[in-house]
Amino acid sequence: MDTTPVRYIFLDYDGTIIENAEGEFLKEYFSLLSKKSGIEFNQLFQLVMSSVEESIRNMQPNESLFEKFSKAISSKSEKPKEYWQNLFYDFYENEFDELSKIVKPNIELIELIKKTNKKVIFASNPLFPKIATHKRIQFAGLEPDMFFYIAHMENSTYAKPNPLFFQEILNKLNISPNECVMIGDSEFDMSSEKAGIKFVHIDEVEKWKPIF
Template sequence: MFKDKEVFLFDLDGTLLSIEAEEFLKYYFGALSADFEDLCADQEQFVKLLMASTEKMIRNDGSCSNQEAFMEDFMDKMEIKNQAEAEKIKGRFDQFYQSKFTGLDQYFDLDRETPAEIIEYLKKQGKKLVLATNPLFPKEAVAARLSWIGIEAEDFELLTHYENMSYAKPNPNYYREILEKIDAAPENCLMIGNDLKEDAVASELGIKTLIISDKLIEREDSSYPVAWQGSLKEFKELIKEEV
């Protein structure tokens, strides 16, 4: 399974980071809406706006960065037409991700040992690593979540985030964009994730998919082939046997 595989693509949430997506979003949206309370006092309405603009970002067609897709839609929904005001609000998002976002790990019981051991082992074997997390957050937020489990952003040749990507999961073009950025052939790659659709869709490009079952996500239209499935700890033992 691992023979001649030089590139390991890792999902983050539910894979390396042992967090339930819905639980994470509860604390994330709560902190963000509180930070923007002066713009929208109705936190429930603000979260609805965020989710709608995030959905627009997920459907991005590659014509702009995911960040641009999100911000354009969000500013439109907030009825902000002034460019200077829009830039000010964008800066507030950046400040939130650099400050309050970084402390959200306090709400979660995280496995900080297994993920770090996996990444360190693969680095020692000379493998090329990509953090193939759905690019819906800025680089600072992605790096912060990695730090919660003792992993450095510099361990990866590429982190996908909303500034450097123009597609999102489950669009197969998201994986095409990664392959182009790292100049890799799909047959030389493995995708490791926990979502039987968003991660396993990489198989459409010829990338073998391994599924981490600890926080498994199954969807009605999940029908992609999976090369292996097991826990993160079982994956750690597997690579030590085969890599």
């Protein structure tokens, strides 16, 4: 049995750091983005989500998810990449802050994050750019500098459930999966085990509390 102590804690966001399910967050997100863009809710939802799915399927190793997404949404909408990048960045700079009102932080977990001497890795699916990811962390009552590494759209090539998402972080940080644990709420998070990182479900409080 491997007795290597845990030094790195990978954490999911939706359903883990915050109690909200991903669907709840996305509904409010697309309502705000629809008003901002002037594109009808369902049309915008289909466009963005199909572009996200295409970027996740794109296994090109030398392009970030942000680049993959920008190309996908541009080709599907016949609007240039720059149009979408400007729209999203402006949205994240301004209207996105309204989403903080619906966030329900997992207080027990957040207090442990603040106190731990372990290195905490933000391993939510990297489907938001850096500006939005940092704001999501702040919505939960945390600060980006509390994390040893933060995965986001610009610094990630792959997304969960692809185990290469986890492998890329291990490689970047030059750490062993035996030193790590992934805490999350879904099968996407459980794909960490294919990269050798033990998975603990957020409901298993008695298992993850002592890790901190």
